[in-house]
Amino acid sequence: MLTDRIRLFPLMERIVTADQAAALIKDGMMVGMSGFTRAGDAKAVPLAMARRAQKEPFQITLVTGASLGKDVDRVLTEAKILKKRMPFQSDPTLRAAINRGEVMFVDQHLSETVEHLRSGQLGPMDYAIIEATAITEEGGIVPTTSVGNSTSFAALAENLIIEINLSQPLALEGLHDIYTPTRRPTREPIPIVACDSRIGLAYMRIDPSKVAAIVITEQADSAAVLEAPGPETDTIAEHLIAFFVRETAKGRLDLRASPLQVGIGNIANAVLSGLASGPFERLQMYSEVLQDSTFALLDSGKLVFASASSMTLSEEYAGRVLKNLGKYRDRLVLRPQEISNHPEVIRRLGIVAINTALEFDIYGNVNSTHVNGTDMVNGIGGSGDFARNAYLSIFVAKSVAKDGAISSVVPMVSHVDHTEHDVDILVTENGLADLRGLAPRERARMIISNCVHPDYREQLGDYFERALRRGGHTPHVLEEAFSWHLRRKETGTMLAHSTIKRSA
């Protein structure tokens, strides 16, 4: 019943069609939209905006939590609506437009966007378009499968458009913990002291007079698309779990006390699957995104609590989880991404952070975002929030890509997202490098010995030996630092003296 969904009845009058709501968005506006990793995103109004733009071109700055589902970023890109986009995306069409320079993309640490908005550093936000499960009696917005930046968008935007999504179960209500840091200069500590700390409200407080339109929708979130795991991802997970076992034996790690953060992707899923059959009990997560593997771990009884900003599930798991939320309610909380990713909380809780590297170099610098130093893939996301502040900062990657034509371990990364200071452990299917307390020359020997693919080991060792002869704290042969990337462009492979034909 709609009265369950819109419980502040005067707001019933604001119900309009998606097209009517989309007409409110004008050229040059800054618009905030809900959505974090394809979950809880506004769906109907942005798609209506795209339809409108075919007749009446306009452009906006679009700020979200993170990536959107339902091809919204593709459709908005094709409609040429996006002038500027932040702080994250993962859509191939948008990505291509960004790399052509047609959309200005501002790649940000996911915890920071609302700080910039709040202080006026990004200018005023004209509209926020937020998907909701319900509007409470007081006009509070109950989010759906993500919180993202919506709390702050709702507070800061001059006008609100709310998409009530009937396909999102009412049982979502009570799952969220909505807290916004108090204003400086009287900002108080964020009182989270454990994954399961609840410090706020179950809904976002808004000014109901700002609600310009309410749109009723019933489109489900896009299903998560999982890359198939493979022998390499399983081996990476095995290396990591063996490391956890060793660290536990040495008394340096207690996974009952150190919550896990696990990035998106098949390696992350393999690690969580490994933990499901591993020796660790009473695990906790303090992460950004909860995926299928999180719920499998909850089901196994190994995971006692999970905190994040969104749930991104496959069709199978979405059906299972959203219909049985009562089963998970006591062991789950969704928070604003400012809080799920807050340096203060991450440092306090002592998190074990596992993120995926696109490439890393012999000194442990990590590239998470740029192919060949130039072309954006998705964005830095929350990896920097976690890697910098984690108790253990772990990056994982398969040692090669494109059938061996690309080594993920290179002399120098072509773009730096995480410096050597923020990287403790590197893992490929070949092995694990524990870089803690090591100087750069020691890091290089460890990485070359443990992580690089055997096909590239000699070649990388040769680079390092020649760099050593040049000297320096961080030895390099500067004129060859990117020679592997350039060779790949020229010959199709990073392998020197290769007979492989040009393939790219």
Added chain:
Amino acid sequence: MLTDRIRLFPLMERIVTADQAAALIKDGMMVGMSGFTRAGDAKAVPLAMARRAQKEPFQITLVTGASLGKDVDRVLTEAKILKKRMPFQSDPTLRAAINRGEVMFVDQHLSETVEHLRSGQLGPMDYAIIEATAITEEGGIVPTTSVGNSTSFAALAENLIIEINLSQPLALEGLHDIYTPTRRPTREPIPIVACDSRIGLAYMRIDPSKVAAIVITEQADSAAVLEAPGPETDTIAEHLIAFFVRETAKGRLDLRASPLQVGIGNIANAVLSGLASGPFERLQMYSEVLQDSTFALLDSGKLVFASASSMTLSEEYAGRVLKNLGKYRDRLVLRPQEISNHPEVIRRLGIVAINTALEFDIYGNVNSTHVNGTDMVNGIGGSGDFARNAYLSIFVAKSVAKDGAISSVVPMVSHVDHTEHDVDILVTENGLADLRGLAPRERARMIISNCVHPDYREQLGDYFERALRRGGHTPHVLEEAFSWHLRRKETGTMLAHSTIKRSA
């Protein structure tokens, strides 16, 4: 009187000579020493260690707060005592040994070293050697002109050597605020909510039975050596203060509410001097180091409170300040560097962070540490702690060095310490680039137009235009990314088509 300095009388029996204390340090040990930016460092015992090493070679891992004075790092390097050194240094002799690969240097964010120690990730600490003003009745250690990492060294080391320095005035007692975060998994928020929050004790709590030796010394701290300011540093300060004025007018900045962090060096000093004669009142500092210019600003009445981990003063100011501590006592606090640099506190307070770049690139990535990507200068220090978490992250640099042969603004930095995500504002004597909310291509235009030296502007614009034709979110001509650095090595200057003779 010594009874004022060692007030737990049974400890009087532990007084030995520096040579006797130095004899306790054995080959292979990990040793922690007090000292942060040449202030409050242990002096007598390390120099005695160097004398001993001439007869009896031994090597240690040396962990400090930051840089040491009294040529201790030089003398220890020459005595070949240093096997490994962390987390910061600024000594030319040690630097050269690091760059030759003779000393393994672990360059760390200054807030993080004790986290690694505490968790056992760096192995056990055998001895801590700590300079003290006094030992209290309970056996508490009152630090001198810095706190650095000494609190945690004293707590974690198996044995302690205390240097009671009679040249450090007893009036230092009461200036410090010693707080250690509680242990995980029950770590509590750090209760600092303002620069002048006092949350701990005036001394470090220790186990008196761990005191292996006490040495009485009277060597003053090394005087700070200030590089002479020049017209460029004054102009940089003027640009920055004009920016502060504009931001204040726009309602986006209130320097009464946003504490300043200012790095070391002559540009930082010029900024503080500029503020002394500028329009801002009731300023506050939450910084690492207090220099002469801080006290000048306190004297001017413009600065109401300063928090840091050390005081590094010229001979003139040391005399003035240390003899008149009563005058400053209510407006000054010295904290452990874990707290002065803690991400949690920096983010909470909304700090305006001003640090010096060695070079930066067209996209705003900053190199703070490495010449030509290989040779270490000092270390990252606390710049990352502040830049990542600041309300405004500002980096300053003169646009050229070596009489114009080196441009500080380059196509791609040869080493990344701070990524574009952590850099809001760049300033050279040519102008200021406000990068907030800009995508990389927009950042490049702003930096080329505002920051680069006129001699290099066309050359840098040409690089960017050719990179644009290649495309990408962050366009580069990868094979030329370091061409400026290589040209400098080959021809003596980064200038293309130059007639300048080889000078390096």
